[in-house]
Amino acid sequence: MKKGFTLVELLGVLVILGILGVVVSQLIIERVKENTRKTETLAKEVIISGARDYVSNNLDSFQYDINRVYCLSFDSLAATEYLDEDMVPKLKDLTYLKDYYVKVIYNGNNFGYEVVETCTAKWNRISISFFII
Numbered sequence: 001m002k003k004g005f006t007l008v009e010l011l012g013v014l015v016i017l018g019i020l021g022v023v024v025s026q027l028i029i030e031r032v033k034e035n036t037r038k039t040e041t042l043a044k045e046v047i048i049s050g051a052r053d054y055v056s057n058n059l060d061s062f063q064y065d066i067n068r069v070y071c072l073s074f075d076s077l078a079a080t081e082y083l084d085e086d087m088v089p090k091l092k093d094l095t096y097l098k099d100y101y102v103k104v105i106y107n108g109n110n111f112g113y114e115v116v117e118t119c120t121a122k123w124n125r126i127s128i129s130f131f132i133i
Helices: 007-057 074-078 092-099
Strands: 068-073 101-106 111-116 130-132
Touching: 007 068, 007 074, 007 092, 007 101, 007 111, 068 074, 074 092, 074 101
Parallel strands: none
Antiparallel strands: 068 101, 068 130, 101 111
């Protein structure tokens, strides 16, 4: 009597391992995507925090017209003490955030903050390069 596995048994094991590999790899890919989204959200929160600090410490530079939009660039915030580039999480895919702006809107009661890709500038203040729309 020979001891060993038949071809059918080996193929069955390979099929099961293949199915497990596909399921596990999909779970890993989803986890990586979820962590990237969380890191991106954290990076945006850090940038907004720097903008919020800048605005709160320089209120005299902002006019309180309702719905007036101010845009602060990442580079201009990084040039101040309000945002250090090392504070922003490092991910190869997040380098695009340096090209974004923090859109600041005064709604009559307080300022709202949002990270946006483009900002049309009508006025440029040289010291921090923030724009009012």
